[in-house]
Amino acid sequence: MSDQKIPLSRRQFLATTTLGAAAVAAGSIAMPSVLRAAGAPVKLGVLHPVTGALSYSGQQGRLGATLAIDEINAAGGIKALGGAKIEPVLGDARSTPEGGTAEVEKMNSAGVACIVGGYASNICLATTQAAARYDLPYVVDVGVADTIVTRGLKNTFRFGPGFGVIAKTALENLVTINDQAGKPAKTVMIVHEDSLFGSGLAKLLNAQLPQHGFQVLETIPHPTPTRDFNTIVLKIKAQNPDIVIPADYYNEYVLLARTMLQQHVRPKAIYSVLGGAASSYKFVKEFPDAAKGIMDCNHWFDPHSEKALALKKQVEAQGQFFTYEVYLNYSCVGLAADALERAASAERPKIIAALESSTWSGHTMPYGPTKFVNGQNQGAAPCNTQVQDNDIKVIMPPKFANAKAVFPMPA
């Protein structure tokens, strides 16, 4: 026993002295960067729901984040930190807020400089709050709930647009598209899944559409999963609306579109907001007939960005679909790396300050340079897309468009 005491006390002694040295280093301003000059890797938390109900989206998000990390490391790492490599600390939120919170705790213990990810709104709400306790900077990748950035959390930054902006843009663009075509559409039917996302959107549309001269004939909620859309499609057929607005997750969206095709229901437009399948290459590839002409207002990459197109090629070469989770996460990691570069430090308060003053434009999105106000990127906005010629084209906003809207759909 007494033999073990000596090395133990020596270890303790070493630990204390190192801590002391670290304290001294932290006290002086120049020292940390000098220490970092050795190029010690910077840990970055990459948090997604890679198992459970959201695992597809989570894995796509992780793919985007890791592609960005590999690219940054291959290009010489964080130069302001002596070429420090980014070391990803991968976390699985298991598709639940609790799972996400547990991962934040682990990542904090692992000493990450920043966390990127979250995906679902409910996960992001929990994880950003958990990270706030440690002043741990957190870049939200998708989570569209507006409450994520309205709680006054200093550590939380959302790169993409929130629900309010998306719904407002979707409505304005719908009115514009209809006006440009000579107002052929007057009636609307809304089909939505009955959780927070679909119901919230339906409520908003019901309040806003009549103000823009649209008559909402009927609003049909349905649960997830719904096995059969025939009755809903029969109702649509009976009312014969000019526009059908679906707000559903992927599976239900596909079933609905397929059933409409089967029942020969062809409205002037199918127009969705954050449509589960509408702007998904998977849907277009697997069901080109059902997807034809569908419009969506959703996260979308800048089709003129060389970087985005190169990334698309790279992702597709891996046999994966280029989904919004991929390019949003890719951009979010770039944003965090830019903050590290300008902070020239892996210290959390400095990274938060760097994110607050961020004007980064090296991303793949049609947002312009980043500008954060209360944690929300002000330039973030959705695009309107339409499935044309078995591809997904951007039809709005005009600045980023690579096609014109086909509306009304030829019968």
Place this chain on the structure above:
Amino acid sequence: MFSPTILIPAILNGLLTGAVYALVALGLTLIYGVLHIINFAHGALLTAAMFAAYFVYRELGIDPYIAALLLAPVFFVVGYALQRFVIGPASHGDDRNMLLVTLGIAVVIENALLFAFRADTRTIDLPYAFQSIDFGFTFLALPRLVGFAAVFAVALALWLIMGFTDIGRAIRAVAKEKLGAELAGIDVAHIYAVTFGLGTACVAIAACLLIPTYYVNPSAGNAFVLVAFTIVVLGGMGSVPGALVGGLAIGVVESLSSLFLGDTLGQIGIFLIFIVVLLVRPSGLFGARA
């Protein structure tokens, strides 16, 4: 409230959907009738069969309707082996244990599928999947009509097996009086396994009928099994005609209640029936009185 132009198609669609529910319920009720257990692995087996149908189409290019002829015997063997070598031995002759073992198998199958194929949703695109036949007053989807016919063919085949073959007689004997059947020289463990195999084969056929118009992911089967439980209760636990009539009835109820009450409340119609049947006629429409 609704004109016949929407009411009649809704009823017809309900019948077509109900037929597939009936087939899933058929397997469940068969297993219940003989083994006296609710097979909790039914949904997971349906999912597994849907994955099988998906890959048989994608890798071998075999149409799901033809694959049904292939997958039914394969899943019969799977079901037989599960009961004979896993559920039977693990339950040590106690029915309650059997129930728990099937629950365990469900967890294992679902998570194995999740591990192997991720939560990604998969669909196949067949040329006829979008085709519908114009009846003048409505369009009915071709794959659903095929499914409807196939379900009746399966039910007929099952009825013939149960009524006119030795194995069918043995199954009925075991269902009625296990000890007596054993004394008469029937191998009860074998009959149990055959029944489980038949139930699983029904699920495999249902999967092949579903896959042209539905999707598969590791939890896709569960959506059908909850309905199937209700059908089994409505039709009478263990009754084959009960499952068929119950399935069609539930299909129509679901379709009409989604028409009149909306889809969110439409599900209530099904479970109200479940509760009412349990209160008023616990043995179900065709069930023998306990």
